[in-house]
Amino acid sequence: EVQLVESGGGLVQPGRSMKLSCAASGFTFNNYDMAWVCQAPKKGLEWVATISYDGSSTYYRDSVKGRFTISRDNAKSTLYLQMDSLRSEDTATYYCASLRRGFDYWGQGVMVTVSS
């Protein structure tokens, strides 16, 4: 059974940093591109970042470029999102997702609240 389990969310002040993790199991992690997708409260889905299966390529939405860093550790089957210089508009539930035929599998999500 495919499982993606996010962790690391919570309340953080504007301008501070937070690192999310996503532990994968039930599939060959290092064969899949992976992504982060967010959803602000009561809003729709928004792609955040993608990383290639081997970590050699990364892609970001414009609003997070230079502030967020996606990375992965294939030996640990874990995906990360380092979020720096956080803003109130980054408040959302963050999902990790595998990428093959669309976003195939999704984690349960982790809430990040940016507020003073």
Next chain:
Amino acid sequence: DIVLTQSPALAVSLGQRATISCRASQSVSISRYNLMHWYQQKPGQQPKLLIYRASNLASGIPARFSGSGSGTDFTLTINPVQADDIATYYCQQSRESPPTFGAGTKLELK
């Protein structure tokens, strides 16, 4: 960015057909591949892939869900609608970066 337009809501009766549409601001098809995908999201849950590349049923998804379309116009059909299908449905394109989602169509009971 490619903008995907969905109607905000659709009211249906149980046992009837539901047709949810998604229109793209430009073609999301390359050759024979229609790079549009559909997701279901229930309140408090993560999204779930229903249909990939416009018309392919994802693993474990019931056959009452189907997808069609090409170019800029795509449709998700649920027939017959069951109570468990009440949710919000999103389309998503992977033709161009950034991948974009529609705003979602909330399926409601009539």
